C-alpha cells in the first residue's frame with residue numbers, strides 16, 4: 001500500500017475503562033490494536049457484542065481518549081487538529097437515527113448546520129437551498145416531503161438517509177458508521193448499504209463500517225477486521241477472510257451464518 005494513500009492509521013491503540021466507586025474495576029476494551037485504512041476504502045470492523053468496536057469508533061471520533069497508542073488522520077496525530085477542522089474531515093453515523101436529531105427542531109436544522117459548518121455563514125440563501133436539495137436527492141429523499149418536518153415525522157430509515165445527505169454536504173474524508181442499519185427494517189437496510197457504497201463512489205470517502213452482521217460486512221467492505229474481546233484476531237481482504245478464515249473465532253462467527261457460507265462455497 002502506498003503510504004500516501006493511508007488516510008487513517010491506528011498504532012497500538014488500547015483503551016482501559018475504569019468503573020465503580022468502592023470496588024474499582026478495570027476493563028480492557030481495546031488491546032493494542034493497529035490498522036490502516038486508505039482513501040476510498042471501506043473497512044468493516046466485525047465482532048460480537050462487547051468486542052470493542054464502538055470503543056474504537058469513539059476513540060477515532062475523539063469522543064473517548066485512548067489509554068495508550070496513537071491515531072493519525074492524513075499523517076497527523078488527531079489531537080493536533082482543532083475540533084472544527086477535525087470534524088470537517090471525520091464524520092459519523094450512529095446506530096440510533098433518532099439520537100442524532102433534537103426532537104424540538106425540524107430536521108432541516110441538521111443540514112443547515114452542516115452548510116454553516118462547511119461553508120461558513122456567507123453562502124447565499126439560494127445556494128444553501130440548492131446544496132440541501134441536491135444532497136437530499138442524492139440519497140433518494142424528496143426535499144418537498146422531508147424538509148419542514150420534525151424527526152418523529154420521519155422513519156428511522158429516512159432519518160439515516162438524511163444523515164447521509166449531511167455527509168454529502170460536509171464531504172469528510174472519513175466516515176465512521178457504527179451499526180447504522182441495526183435499527184431499521186430490511187428494506188431500509190439495503191438502501192443504506194447501497195448509499196454508503198455510492199458515497200464512496202461520489203466523494204471517494206473512506207468508511208469504517210461497524211457491524212456484527214457478517215452478511216453486511218461481506219456485502220459492503222473491501223477489507224475486514226475481526227475483533228474478539230478487545231483483540232484484533234484477524235484481518236485481510238473481505239473474500240480472503242470469509243472464504244478462508246484462519247482464526248477459530250472467525251470460523252465460529254461464519255458458522256453462525258450458514259446460508260451465506262453455503263452460498264459462497266457452492
Ligand SMILES: Nc1ncnc2c1ncn2[C@@H]1O[C@H](COP(=O)(O)OP(=O)(O)OP(=O)(O)O)[C@@H](O)[C@H]1O
Pocket residue numbers: 017018019027028029047048049050051052053054055056212
Ligand atoms: N463507559 C464504559 N465503562 C466501562 N466499561 C465499558 C464502557 N463502555 C464499554 N465498556 C466495556 O468495554 C467493552 C467493549 O465495549 P464496546 O461498546 O466497545 O463493544 P462493541 O463491540 O461496540 O459491542 P456492541 O456490538 O454491543 O455495540 C465491553 O466489555 C463493555 O462492557
Ligand SMILES: [Mg+2]
Pocket residue numbers: 053054055
Ligand atoms: Mg457498539
